[in-house]
Amino acid sequence: MTPNTDISNLCSTCNYLATCVYRQGREGPIQYCEMFAEIIEGHDGSHGSLIAILEEIQAKYGYLPQEALKMVADKTGRSLVDIYGVATFYRAFSLKPRGKHLVSVCLGTACHVRGGPTIAAELERQLGIKSGETTPDKEFTFESVNCLGACALGPIVVVDGHYFSKVKTSMVKDILQKTRTGLDAVEIVTDKRIFPVEVSCARCNHSLMDHRHKIDGYPSIRVTASFGQQHGWLAISSLYGSYKTESEYEIPFKTTVHFFCPHCHAELIGATKCGECGAPMVPMIVRGGGIVQICSRKGCKGHILDLSGAMVY
Amino acid sequence: MVNININGVNLSVEEGTTLLEAAQFLGFPIPTLCHMEGLSPYGACRLCVVEIGEGPKARLVTSCTSRVEEGLRIRTASSRVMKARKMILELLLASCPQSKVIQDLASKFEVRRQRFRQEHEDCILCGLCVRMCEEQMMAKAIGFRGRGEKRSIGTPFDIRSEQCRLCGGCMYVCPACQLRCTYTEPDKAICGGCANIYPPCVEKEQFDDMMCYMDPCVACEIIKKIEIK
Structure with missing residues (x-):
């Protein structure tokens, strides 16, 4: 999830700043917010929960801000020294702000003999930074790791959790380019599992397709979405396998949204719950027969496609 | 028994x-x-x-x-x-x-030769100061940080800890650094120079984020300067 607004005058830390509900009406950066307190309260006060708390903060901010560690100390009742000791002990934690993308290159024994150092040198050259540093535009952080446990596939480069195996120096440019465009972006043209669907409201059978608003080059599915106090349009890509959405109001990550038909205004809600997150599923009729159900939670990719009885063209 | x-x-x-x-x-x-x-x-x-x-x-x-x-x-x-x-x-x-x-x-113990490269570390990581701070002074101002060869003792973020009362207990017990700052009285483990000069160095602006334990204590130099004047 990449914020598309100008982030310079927003929070300096959180990854979800464009969708942050706590920012509303606030000026200047907020170092930590109520969302942060939720992280701590989500864990019991036991000794072992400290690493889990730090991991969640790191996942949210990309690093461990000084204020965050102080707040963890306050809330958990443990001393700042202990928390700082844990935070500096593990390589996974960073006390310095990291870039949007974390590029790790494996320099373990197997990757080393297969040419890991040349890959690292090439990455350093193309990014213009040394190991452990962040590019000035805060896009990339580059670090070397000692083993990723996939020695047979070496040399390995990991970008934001995506593994690139048997990397050659000529592939480095592609990897960085792919990272810039988004690693989750799917190639629509080549992947046969991805195809456009046309859907209609399960109640009034009006088509939900919006031919003027195109996403991924295909007409989008237009519904009315409601969450919290917000009520506006939501356009979903009609490509089965693409998870792109556009909406009138930015929907915060993990929010469950109520879907309504723009024609009959009935709520699109089924009896099924999402198998992945438990939120209600939204059913829509697929033209040609069958039902597609998508999860109503933002960011969840849970869906059911039932084309039984569909005509095969 | x-x-x-x-x-x-x-x-x-x-x-x-x-x-x-x-x-x-x-x-x-x-x-x-x-x-x-x-x-x-x-x-x-x-x-x-x-x-x-x-x-x-x-x-x-x-x-x-x-x-x-x-x-x-x-x-x-x-x-x-x-x-x-x-x-x-x-x-x-x-x-x-x-x-x-x-x-x-x-x-x-009659160690007569030195076969290893001298590191001049100022610290053997014995943890005496950490335990002193926590168990006797009830402060927990300093602790171990990092891992492996980067392991060190100090305050979080290398700034003066809010828990530190400048008791000097850490310097008193230290086997490696206790004679580092002794000013004119080498028999005393800590000179207290910073607390004895006026104004005390901890109240001076340049000592804001500093504690004698961490940084080279310059109290002796300040006293010397005052004495020269």
């Missing part, structure tokens, strides 16, 4: 006694850098190693952390113990060659 044998002397001690305490009770000297009464045993300096057991099962253990067992035979100065101790001292001397405590110990 537990019956043990130290260097051939039979002794009956209470259960839970450490080997170090038992040996010291009989007057056998065991050198140690990281042990202090009133602080929990830590076993970091390894200088207090003794040999326990018989024959092929004999092994070296740190006497400050090992408890007595029924029928245990302990040798506090066997050739194996002395060899290990000398090696440990040589290594400690390489990391902190300027420490008077370590130098004295090394000469006492």
